Amino acid sequence: MTTPLVAMEGIDCGYGGAQVLFAMALEVMPGEVVTLMGRNGMGKTTTLRALFGLLKPTAGAIRVKGRDMTGAAPHRVAAAGLGYVPEGRQVFPRLTVEENLLATARGRDGGWTLARAYGLFPRLEERRGNLGTALSGGEQQMLAIARALMTNPDLLVLDEATEGLAPVVRAEIWAAIAGLRADGLAILVVDKNLEALARIADRHVVIEGGRLAWTGSTAELNADRTKATRHLEL
Incomplete structure (x- = not known):
């Protein structure tokens, strides 16, 4: 039986005295693309922060x-093979594009290199000497994705993958994600674009009120979308 890349089981978590997650469960298998969906404030980002050790669960297990x-430091989670593209991109503003890509890079035979990252997003090569502050929002998102890939992760996690981006840039990001999926990279993605998510994902997880509300395959989603969409802002 194949071991999941990530398994979150019964996770309770929150901020201070305010609990946000209640027995939250999530699993991603090798090579699988999974979406995490829900209305704003339902616990999506908190789930990712718990996964990456930025918040310590008060109950449950993360494997x-x-x-x-469970509760491991963020650098240990990253070293275990998880790459994170956080909401808001968070590129290093005073480093150039190329310096951003190299800052946290980890080599792997046959893995991601500068040439491969520039091949995925040619616009970054054109701006390789530009500071992070000189990039558009779309370029910063491309840089954040490429920077995570340069760690050669087994699982790429994207929080709000295309939020606030122009349609042409969103299309470029979705095309890149589809290409990564075709290469066999496991991906966990948060986004609001149900149509785009349904095209690229194998399975979907919907969260409401910090609890798992629905999970199923893309075939199950397409057979009866009301099961998922009643929990979403559409």
Whole structure:
């Protein structure tokens, strides 16, 4: 039986005395694309922050490749093979594009290199000497994705993958994600574009009020979208 890349089981988590997640569960298998959907404020980002050790769960377990990583430090989670593209991009503003890509890079035979990152997003190569502050929002998102890929992750996690981007840039991001999926990279993605998510994902997880509200395959989603969309802002 294949071991999940990530398994979150019964996670309770929050901020201070305010609980946000209640027995939250999530699983991603090798090579699988999974979406995490829900209305604003339902706990999507909190789920990702708990996964990456930025918040410590008060109950439940988080396993990465079968290893217990509950409450592990963020650098240990990253070293275990998870790459994170956070909401808001958070590129290094005073580093150039190329310096951003190299700052946290980890080599792997046959893995991601500068040439491969520039091949995915040619616009970044054109701006390789530009500071992070000199990039548009879309270019910053491309840089954030490419920077995460340069860590050569087994699982790429994107929070609000195309939020606030122009349609032409959104299309470029979705095309890149589809290409990564075709290459066999496992991806966990948060976004509001149900149509785009349904085209690229194998399985979907919907969260409401910090709890798992619905999960199913794309075939199940397409057979009866009301099961998922009643929990979404559409």
